[in-house]
Amino acid sequence: MWRRRLSALLPRSPCSSSAPSSYQQQHRHILLPTPNEKPLAPSLLRLFTSQAGSDGGRPFIAFILGGPGSGKGTQCTRIASDFGFAHVSAGDLLRNEISSGTDQGELILEIIREGRIVPSEITVELVRKAIESTTAKRVLIDGFPRCEENRIAFEKLTGTEPDLVVFFDCPEDLMVKRLLGRNQGRVDDNIETIKKRLKVFESLNMPVVNYYSSKGKAHKINATGTADEIFESVRKLFSSLRL
Numbered sequence: 335m336w337r338r339r340l341s342a343l344l345p346r347s348p349c350s351s352s353a354p355s356s357y358q359q360q361h362r363h364i365l366l367p368t369p370n371e372k373p374l375a376p377s378l379l380r381l382f383t384s385q386a387g388s389d390g391g392r393p394f395i396a397f398i399l400g401g402p403g404s405g406k407g408t409q410c411t412r413i414a415s416d417f418g419f420a421h422v423s424a425g426d427l428l429r430n431e432i433s434s435g436t437d438q439g440e441l442i443l444e445i446i447r448e449g450r451i452v453p454s455e456i457t458v459e460l461v462r463k464a465i466e467s468t469t470a471k472r473v474l475i476d477g478f479p480r481c482e483e484n485r486i487a488f489e490k491l492t493g494t495e496p497d498l499v500v501f502f503d504c505p506e507d508l509m510v511k512r513l514l515g516r517n518q519g520r521v522d523d524n525i526e527t528i529k530k531r532l533k534v535f536e537s538l539n540m541p542v543v544n545y546y547s548s549k550g551k552a553h554k555i556n557a558t559g560t561a562d563e564i565f566e567s568v569r570k571l572f573s574s575l576r577l
């Protein structure tokens with residue numbers, strides 16, 4: 335009675351307009367606690383109901399958003415090192431599932447190759463576990479939420495909102511140039527997938543940025559220039575926070 339599927343928590347408008355994915359059809363048995371029907375598990379309560387960043391409370395959470403190649407990962411590494419944040423990259427969590435050969439790895443690989451968005455059931459759970467397992471008092475969530483459905487699922491499951499949202503604003507031609515030069519063997523760093531990722535970013539990820547902007551939580555950073563120059567703006571923002 336008190337448990338129901340995470341899919342039941344998801345909004346009517348999904349991340350993609352397609353029919354339920356094969357993952358959703360195959361994993362109908364996945365059950366997760368519903369905050370409305372039963373209090374969160376003690377570990378989640380501890381994480382998400384106390385004051386952000388305080389002793390014993392949930393960590394301070396910053397969502398780091400921006401288009402593919404806008405420099406999220408590069409800047410997160412620097413923020414983590416200079417400001418003591420744990421760096422949770424949603425993309426890395428998904429790629430770990432692929433390389434560990436988990437049941438959902440094949441599905442994730444197929445979706446990443448096509449530049450689409452992995453179902454919230456998978457990503458929200460990976461992100462939640464990563465936050466729960468860190469002892470850091472400040473956490474960067476890099477590249478998540480990717481769409482309104484992700485955002486709503488995260489907020490419902492954890493009963494919390496991010497304390498800060500950073501949006502790296504970068505022109506498309508520059509993002510394409512950076513991605514094509516990345517050379518890390520990523521299956522999605524090819525021009526066909528990059529074009530799809532840019533479309534998905536505009537249509538599904540920008541509404542998340544706009545949502546948090548309307549709530550006064552999003553800070554836009556000009557992501558052109560060198561990584562050092564961009565980090566100067568980032569440094570100013572993070573130095574101004576009362577962490």
Ligand SMILES: Nc1ncnc2c1ncn2[C@@H]1O[C@H](COP(=O)(O)OP(=O)(O)OP(=O)(O)O)[C@@H](O)[C@H]1O
Pocket residue numbers: 400401402403404405406407408409425477512513515516517557558559560561562564
């Ligand atoms: N300011 C910059 N100037 C030039 N190259 C950059 C800059 N910032 C990052 N890069 C390079 O661009 C590539 C993409 O950067 P990065 O991986 O940080 O982007 P990202 O936003 O995390 O992308 P994705 O969403 O695909 O994970 C990397 O090769 C990185 O070294």
Ligand SMILES: O=c1ccn([C@@H]2O[C@H](COP(=O)(O)O)[C@@H](O)[C@H]2O)c(=O)[nH]1
Pocket residue numbers: 402424425426428445446447449450451452453457476477478479480484522531
């Ligand atoms: O929350 C997320 C994060 C990522 N994805 C998928 O992974 C790739 C790569 O992500 P990066 O953040 O660029 O490393 C992305 O294009 C999506 O396919 C996701 O579905 N949900």
Ligand SMILES: [Mg+2]
Pocket residue numbers: 406407423425477
């Ligand atoms: Mg990245």
